[in-house]
Amino acid sequence: MSGNDILSGVSHLTDDTEFYTPFPSGYVKGRTKYVVVFGTVMSGLGKGIFSSSLAKILKDKGLKVAPIKLEGYLNRDSGTLNPFRHGEVFVLDDGMECDMDLGTYERMLDQDLSRLNFSTSGQIFATVLEKERKGLYLGRDVQMIPHVTGEVKHRLRELAVASAADVIFVEIGGTVGDVENAYYIEAVREMAYEEGAENFCFVALTYVIEPQSLGEQKSKAAQINLKLLNAAGIQPHIIACRAHRPVTKKAREKLALYANVPMERVFSMHDCESIYLIPEMLHGAGIDQAVLDILHLQPLVNEQREEDARRTWNAYISRFRGAQHPVTVGIIGKYTSVRDSYASIIQALEHAGTHLNARVQLEWVDSTELTGANVADRLRHIHGVIVPGGFGFRGVDGKIECIEHVRRNGVPYLGLCYGMQMAVIEYARNVLDLRHAGTTEIDRDCPDPVIDLLPEQKRLEGLGGNMRLGGFDVILTPDSLISRLAGGAERLRLRFRHRYEVNPDYIQRLEAGGLVFSGRAPQHPIMQVVELPESVHPFFLATQAHPELTGRPLNPSPFFLGLVRACLVRSGVTPCDDGSEARDADEGCGSERTPHVGSADLVDA
Ligand code: GLN
Secondary structure, eight states, X not given: OOHHHHHTTOTTOOSSOSXXXXXXXXXXXXXXXXXXXXXXXXXXXXXXHHHHHHHHHHHHTTOOEEEEEEEOSSSSSSTTSOHHHHOOOEEOTTOOEEOTHHHHHHHHHTOOOOGGGEEEHHHHHHHHHHHHHTTTTTTOOOOIIIIIHHHHHHHHHHHHHHHOOXXXXXXXXSOTTOSTTHHHHHHHHHHHHHHOGGGEEEEEEEEOBOOTTTTSOBOHHHHHHHHHHHHTTOOOSEEEEEESSOOOHHHHHHHHHHHTOOGGGXXXXXXXXXXXXXXXXXXXXXXXXXXXXXXXXXXGOOHHHHHHHHHHHHHHHHHHHHOOEEEEEEEEESOTTOGGGGHHHHHHHHHHHHHTTEEEEEEEEEGGGOOTTTHHHHTTTOSEEEEOOOOSSTTHHHHHHHHHHHHHHTOOEEEETHHHHHHHHHHHHHTSOOTTEEETTTOXXXXXXXXXXXXXXXXXXXXXXXXXXXXXEEEEOTTSHHHHHTTTOSEEEEEEEESEEEOGGGHHHHHXXXXXXXXXXXXXXXXXXXXXXXXXXXXXEEESSOGGGTOBTTBOOHHHHHHHHHHHXXXXXXXXXXXXXXXXXXXXXOSOOOOSSOGGGOTTO
C-alpha cells in the first residue's frame, strides 16, 4: 500500500476524541445501506451462497450492489492456502487470490469483483501496523478498538465510495463466537451505531439440527448461539435457518421468541438441488421484501426490471431441472477427495450442461492411481475428460497416461492450466518423440524443457516471485476451434494463475508436429490455448488459463460448452448448432424446446 493510500481520509484525525473513524474522501453518510450476514452454530452453512443470492435478488430489482467478504485468517490472500483445507483459490481480474466464495458472488451477480471486495485480518493488521510506523496515530496507543475496528470500517466505506452501491453485502467469515472474527463483529456494531439504524440490516444464518434418532428438528443450539450475537451488542433483524428439510413453524417460533425477532422474519433456508434455486427460494419466502422494509429501499425498486430478470433466471432454472441427456465427465486430479477444491469447474460444467440440455455427471479419478495398464478400464464409462490445474510432481505420470489415452482414442479432452502443460508434454514425448520432454517445475535439469518458467518468473526467482495472476487478454486464431466456440470472437479475457509456460524454443517444433496454438498473449509469445484439428481429434482443447473462473450461469464458458457438446456426441446425442440445443439423434434440430418444469415449481425446491 502506498503512503498516499494510507493517508487517505485520516487528515481530520485529532487526539482529543475516543473515536477513530477515518472516512475515505467522497464518503457520504447515509447514502449507502449495509446488509451484514453472520454465521452461527457452525461453519459451512453457505453464508456466501445466501448472501450472494440475497444480493442477486436485490440487484434484479434495479439496486446497485457490492459484496465484501471479511476473512478472519492472517494470510494476506488465499494464494498460500491449501485447497484441501480451504477449497479452491479463486482469482479475480485484478490478480487478487481469494476465497472461493468470491466465485459464488461473481457467478450469482454476473459481476466482476476486485480486491476491494475481499479483506483478511492479515490485510487489516498489516495496514494498521504500517500506519503505526508512519506515526499516523498521533502518539496514541494503538488498540483493537478503535484503531483496528476503525480500519475495518474504513474498508467498508472505501468500497461504498468505489462501487457507488446502494447496498453493500458484508459477509463475516467464520462463526459468531470465534476469536478471530470478533473484531469484525465489533466493527459492524460500531458502524451501525455511527451510520444509523435505518442503514444497517443484520442477518443471522443459523442451523437447525435434526438428529436422525429423533426425527425432529431441534433449535436449542441455534438459540444459544444467537445469544452470542446479542452478547456482542447485535440484535439481528432477520434469521435464516439452514436445515436439511424445511424448518417447522414450531422451531421458527422458538427462535423468534428467544432471539427477539418477529416470526415473519425467521425464514427457512433448507437444502436444495442447485445453489441457483436459492434466489427464488429467498424471494418466495419474502426475505428480499424484509430487507427492503428494514432499509427503506422500496423507492429504488424497478418492478419491470425485476420481472425481466426473474424470467430470464427462471428459464435457466427450468432448463437445469429439465436437462435430459446424461453425460459423464472424468476429472483427473489430486484433490479429488475435496470437491471444494474444484468448485468452479463443477459450476462451469453445470452451466454448460444446462445450456445444452445435458445432465453432467462427474467421475472423480485420482491421478496418482492411473497407470498405462489401468487407464482404458478406468475411463471406460467416461464421455470426456478434464485435467485441471495443479502444482508439483504428485499424480503427473497418471495425468500424462490419461492424456495419451484420450488423444489416441478420440475421447473429448479439456486441459486447464497444468492440464494444458501436461498435454504439451505428452505430445512432445509421444508425437515428436522427445522422450525426455518435461517441465522444469518438476525437473530443473530436464533435457527437453517444453514447459519452462515464464521470463518474468526467471527474473523474480529467488525473490519469492509471485505467479502471473489475474485477467489477461487472449488473441484467438481465426477459425480455430476455440474461436468458433467463442462465436467468432477475436479475443477473450481469461484469468490466469501460473508460473510456467510453453517454452518458446519448442513452439515451432510442436506446431510442425501438428499441435495448433490458437490463443496467444497480445504482446508476448505466451501460448494460452492449444488444440488439435478436428480432422485429427473430435475435441482436444487446452488452455493455460482457468476458464472455469469466468463461466457464468447465463453466459457459460466456451471451453466448457465445447467439452459438454463433444461429450453429448460421444454419448450418441446430436447437439444442434443453432441455439446450442441437444436432442436425441432421431429428433432433429430447429424447433423451440418447451421447458420441462415451469417456474411455478421453483418455490420450496
Ligand atoms: N504449476 C503450473 C504453473 O505454475 C500450473 C499452475 C496451475 O495449474 N494453476 O505454471
